[in-house]
Amino acid sequence: MKKFLKAMVLVLAFTLVFSLAGCSAKKPITVDEFEDIMKDEKFNTYRMEHEYLVDDNEYHNGEGCQANISDPESFINFNVYASEEDAKDFSKKSVELMKKFIKDEESGAKITTKSSGDYEKITIKGELSDESDIYRVIIRIENTVLDATILGDSKSDVKLIDGIVKKLGY
Numbered sequence: 001m002k003k004f005l006k007a008m009v010l011v012l013a014f015t016l017v018f019s020l021a022g023c024s025a026k027k028p029i030t031v032d033e034f035e036d037i038m039k040d041e042k043f044n045t046y047r048m049e050h051e052y053l054v055d056d057n058e059y060h061n062g063e064g065c066q067a068n069i070s071d072p073e074s075f076i077n078f079n080v081y082a083s084e085e086d087a088k089d090f091s092k093k094s095v096e097l098m099k100k101f102i103k104d105e106e107s108g109a110k111i112t113t114k115s116s117g118d119y120e121k122i123t124i125k126g127e128l129s130d131e132s133d134i135y136r137v138i139i140r141i142e143n144t145v146l147d148a149t150i151l152g153d154s155k156s157d158v159k160l161i162d163g164i165v166k167k168l169g170y
Contacts, residue, residue: 025117025119026119026141026169026170027141027169028080028141028142028143028144029078029144029168029169029170030080031047031063031064031065031078031080034065034067034078034146034168035047035065035067037167037168038065038067038076038164041067041164041167042069043067043068043069043076044067044068044069045065045066045067046065046066046067047063047064047065048063048064048065048066049061049062049063049064050062050063050064050079052081052086052090054086054089060081060082060083060086061082062079062080062081062082062086063079063080064077064078064079064080065077065078066078072150072151072152072156072157072160073150073151073152074148074149074150074151074157074160074161075148075149076146076147076148076149076164077145077146077147077148078144078145078146078147078168079144079145079147080143080144081143081144081145082143083143084118084142084143086143087140087142087143087144087145088120088140090140090145091120091122091138091140091145094122094138094147095111095113095122095138098111098124098136099111105128105129107126107127107128107129108126108127109124109125109126109127109128109133109134110124110125110126111123111124118140118141118142119139119140119141120139120140121137121138121139121140122137122138122139123135123136123137124136124137124138125153125158126153128151132151132152133151133152133153133154133157134149134150134151134152134153135149135150135152135153135157135158135161136148136149136150137149137161137162137165139165139170141170146165146168146170148161148164148165149161
């Protein structure tokens with residue numbers, strides 16, 4: 001009887017752990033949802049369709065929306081790519097470009113990355129140049145990429161971007 005009870009407790013514990021892990025998985029939003037949320041937050045929004053180069057001669061189509069405000073100066077791009085691989089490539093290229101810029105400019109900005117399955121988060125924070133600081137968050141969920149940037153890295157700047165990211169569910 002004790003073995004049976006132990007086995008049942010273990011089964012229930014594993015079930016609980018796996019169900020909680022499944023509930024916390026982030027789900028991508030649509031361009032329409034992004035645009036509605038950003039308008040509610042008083043950002044100016046611009047819809048766009050884009051073509052992006054995958055290989056030397058191959059282009060894929062995507063759609064997206066850009067949102068921005070001028071005070072504080074910030075912009076947020078949201079793009080849906082044809083595939084998860086294309087979204088991963090965009091994230092990878094963005095990080096490579098930022099690393100090169102930081103190195104070339106001898107910037108004090110730091111890059112941190114976190115990834116798990118179909119979720120990836122890249123954060124860039126700190127002195128971008130002698131004249132400006134940056135806080136930038138690039139988040140990929142499946143085939144979508146959210147790229148949020150504010151020129152500044154004060155607590156209020158970080159709070160603004162992190163708050164928008166949270167409202168978007170990313």
